[in-house]
Amino acid sequence: MKIIRIKEKFKELKKRRECALIGFVTAGDPTPDDTVDIVNSMIRGGADLIELGLPFSDPIADGVVIQKASERSLNAGMNPDLFFELAKKIEKVPKVCLTYYNIVLQRGLDKFARDCTESGIDGLIVPDLPVEEATPLLLACNKHDINLIFLVAQTTTEERLQKILEVSRGFLYVVSLLGVTGARKELSGTINPLIRKVKQASDKIPLAVGFGISNPKQVKEVCDAGADGVIVGSAFVKIIEENAGNKEQMLQTLEEFTRRLKQVTKP
Amino acid sequence: MTLPDKLGRFDGYGGRFAPEVLMPALEELEAAFDKYRRDEEFRQELSYYQTEFAGRPTPLYYARNLTEQIGGAKIYLKREDLVHGGAHKLNNTLGQVLLAKKMGKKRIIAETGAGQHGVATAIAAAALGIKCEVYMGTEDIERQSLNVFRMKLMDAKVIPVESGSCTLKDAVNEAMRDWLTNIKSTYYLIGSIVGPHPYPMIVREFQRIIGIETKKQINEKEDRLPDSIVACVGGGSNAIGIFYEFLEDDVELIGVEAGGKGIKTGKHGATLCAGTDGVLHGACSKLLQDKDGQITVSYSIAAGLDYPGVGPELSYLMKKNRITATSVTDDEALEAFKLLSRVEGIVPALESAHAIYHTIKIAKQMKKDQIIVMNLSGRGDKDVFTIADALGEKI
Numbered sequence: 001m002k003i004i005r006i007k008e009k010f011k012e013l014k015k016r017r018e019c020a021l022i023g024f025v026t027a028g029d030p031t032p033d034d035t036v037d038i039v040n041s042m043i044r045g046g047a048d049l050i051e052l053g054l055p056f057s058d059p060i061a062d063g064v065v066i067q068k069a070s071e072r073s074l075n076a077g078m079n080p081d082l083f084f085e086l087a088k089k090i091e092k093v094p095k096v097c098l099t100y101y102n103i104v105l106q107r108g109l110d111k112f113a114r115d116c117t118e119s120g121i122d123g124l125i126v127p128d129l130p131v132e133e134a135t136p137l138l139l140a141c142n143k144h145d146i147n148l149i150f151l152v153a154q155t156t157t158e159e160r161l162q163k164i165l166e167v168s169r170g171f172l173y174v175v176s177l178l179g180v181t182g183a184r185k186e187l188s189g190t191i192n193p194l195i196r197k198v199k200q201a202s203d204k205i206p207l208a209v210g211f212g213i214s215n216p217k218q219v220k221e222v223c224d225a226g227a228d229g230v231i232v233g234s235a236f237v238k239i240i241e242e243n244a245g246n247k248e249q250m251l252q253t254l255e256e257f258t259r260r261l262k263q264v265t266k267p
Numbered sequence: 268m269t270l271p272d273k274l275g276r277f278d279g280y281g282g283r284f285a286p287e288v289l290m291p292a293l294e295e296l297e298a299a300f301d302k303y304r305r306d307e308e309f310r311q312e313l314s315y316y317q318t319e320f321a322g323r324p325t326p327l328y329y330a331r332n333l334t335e336q337i338g339g340a341k342i343y344l345k346r347e348d349l350v351h352g353g354a355h356k357l358n359n360t361l362g363q364v365l366l367a368k369k370m371g372k373k374r375i376i377a378e379t380g381a382g383q384h385g386v387a388t389a390i391a392a393a394a395l396g397i398k399c400e401v402y403m404g405t406e407d408i409e410r411q412s413l414n415v416f417r418m419k420l421m422d423a424k425v426i427p428v429e430s431g432s433c434t435l436k437d438a439v440n441e442a443m444r445d446w447l448t449n450i451k452s453t454y455y456l457i458g459s460i461v462g463p464h465p466y467p468m469i470v471r472e473f474q475r476i477i478g479i480e481t482k483k484q485i486n487e488k489e490d491r492l493p494d495s496i497v498a499c500v501g502g503g504s505n506a507i508g509i510f511y512e513f514l515e516d517d518v519e520l521i522g523v524e525a526g527g528k529g530i531k532t533g534k535h536g537a538t539l540c541a542g543t544d545g546v547l548h549g550a551c552s553k554l555l556q557d558k559d560g561q562i563t564v565s566y567s568i569a570a571g572l573d574y575p576g577v578g579p580e581l582s583y584l585m586k587k588n589r590i591t592a593t594s595v596t597d598d599e600a601l602e603a604f605k606l607l608s609r610v611e612g613i614v615p616a617l618e619s620a621h622a623i624y625h626t627i628k629i630a631k632q633m634k635k636d637q638i639i640v641m642n643l644s645g646r647g648d649k650d651v652f653t654i655a656d657a658l659g660e661k662i
Binding site for chain 1: 274282283284285286287288289290291292430431436437440443444447448449450451545546547548549554556558559560561562
């Protein structure tokens with residue numbers, strides 16, 4: 001299947017001086033039947049990229065909202081085979097898969113990367129796979145032309161940042177705060193210096209900021225600080241959770257919320 | 268070569284599969300441990316607390332009554348149940364709390380299953396004067412209310428964990444999330460030889476004292492090494508603690524895991540016996556998981572053995588055929604629990620009772636001049652409600 005490239009998307013947005021809105025949802029939440037409709041609502045609302053979570057039973061980097069979504073999804077029968085089937089049905093925007101390393105490992109690194117390619121996924125994020133442990137998966141991803149996306153945090157040292165930049169492809173995932181995913185009232189005051197630090201180290205790779213970002217004001221703050229993209233996750237998942245009984249309303253709310261976020265990413 | 272290597276690997280097992288936020292903290296911890304393990308003042312301070320506070324060395328007790336009743340090999344018990352707090356866990360927590368203080372940390376967090384590690388952390392934190400918070404699954408809080416109360420008495424805050432199976436693995440998840448959030452001020456004190464490098468190494472080094480003492484004591488008493496050493500395995504800290512000193516010797520080393528309701532029922536915690544390779548809680552090791560890599564819920568009557576993972580070093584030693592593993596069911600452990608209490612006047616922890624059952628089983632098949640050392644990792648006071656319940660008695 002045709003792969004819409006992350007790189008092209010960031011280029012296109014840069015020309016328009018727009019910041020990318022990257023929307024995350026857990027695939028299979030509340031049920032696998034809902035996922036394509038949910039993602040399409042977000043795309044209609046203006047999401048530029050979609051990050052699709054393949055749930056793991058023990059997601060240590062996630063806060064309670066995404067933990068619960070993972071549980072709902074797994075209880076509804078989500079599994080990797082189904083995940084790739086669903087991913088194939090999502091078109092129009094670049095797709096990124098987020099999952100934990102054990103899920104990739106059990107499928108087989110090569111098979112996982114190949115399945116990504118075959119379902120049109122252009123990027124892979126594995127939050128519990130630091131650069132030191134990533135060589136085997138990097139080889140598999142390079143072979144199948146998948147972008148392995150790494151995270152950097154406030155605690156990342158200069159030395160580690162260089163190592164990460166050397167192997168990062170697609171975009172660099174800048175973790176805005178110390179902690180797990182989930183909405184925060186205020187963004188960390190250290191986000192601006194962190195963006196500057198990473199930008200200084202490399203201007204070759206787009207930089208997307210995530211964790212804790214949940215409203216248009218925060219999205220604007222991150223875009224204004226010089227990020228190329230902003231990742232919103234738990235806020236979308238929360239809408240799904242709150243409207244689980246009323247799909248029509250859920251889809252409408254998601255679309256409207258996406259539109260409000262996208263608006264502020266434009267100049 | 269001594270393992271782990273620089274990447275924290277035990278020949279493929281182990282490693283450091285942790286979120287980026289934690290990586291610099293793990294590097295900091297590794298450097299601090301490396302410095303203080305060789306620091307004379309640190310060693311003396313730890314030795315002082317081990318002796319004057321924890322009550323080390325613990326006896327290596329000849330279980331004469333049990334030996335005579337079984338009529339096989341001589342059975343010795345390494346009495347870790349006599350360590351202050353009632354289990355071997357304090358060996359590790361004293362070492363790590365001392366390390367945390369040297370590192371200038373202001374707060375200790377820990378996870379606990381049976382509550383023994385939580386209690387041991389609370390004890391060390393109170394003794395050394397540092398704030399302590401313990402994550403514990405609500406299922407375990409229910410099963411181990413006595414230990415919950417003990418922790419509170421020692422001014423530790425117990426934080427209930429309601430995610431997943433509400434047991435040890437979920438408490439580990441939650442403690443890791445806390446650490447991610449409070450990385451600069453907080454020391455995460457892992458209680459077993461699990462987690463990302465350097466934890467499996469640090470915990471082993473602080474538990475090695477069990478084996479060091481055992482070797483000296485058995486040589487004094489019998490002028491020879493034992494034929495077999497038996498220890499129960501949840502994460503594996505008491506097992507590696509007694510095994511490590513004997514790895515190069517001609518001594519059979521046996522880990523006993525939780526057979527729960529029987530391996531075939533799927534309700535067990537026998538990771539070495541029935542697990543497959545994977546990555547959980549920061550390390551590659553054997554795990555209980557389904558074909559997709561989702562971690563399955565473990566089960567045991569003994570909360571301390573109820574964990575779907577195991578220390579990477581034990582997975583490695585299994586692969587090398589240096590240790591063997593077996594499993595003992597709930598019912599068998601209960602039987603051994605009652606027997607040891609009755610004939611020796613020692614009420615063992617349910618975890619240790621698993622090792623007792625297997626010790627008795629192999630002692631019967633061995634000659635009278637052969638020797639087994641069993642690591643009696645903890646005392647059973649914490650388990651009396653569970654036992655009474657299982658026996659259908661009200662107390």
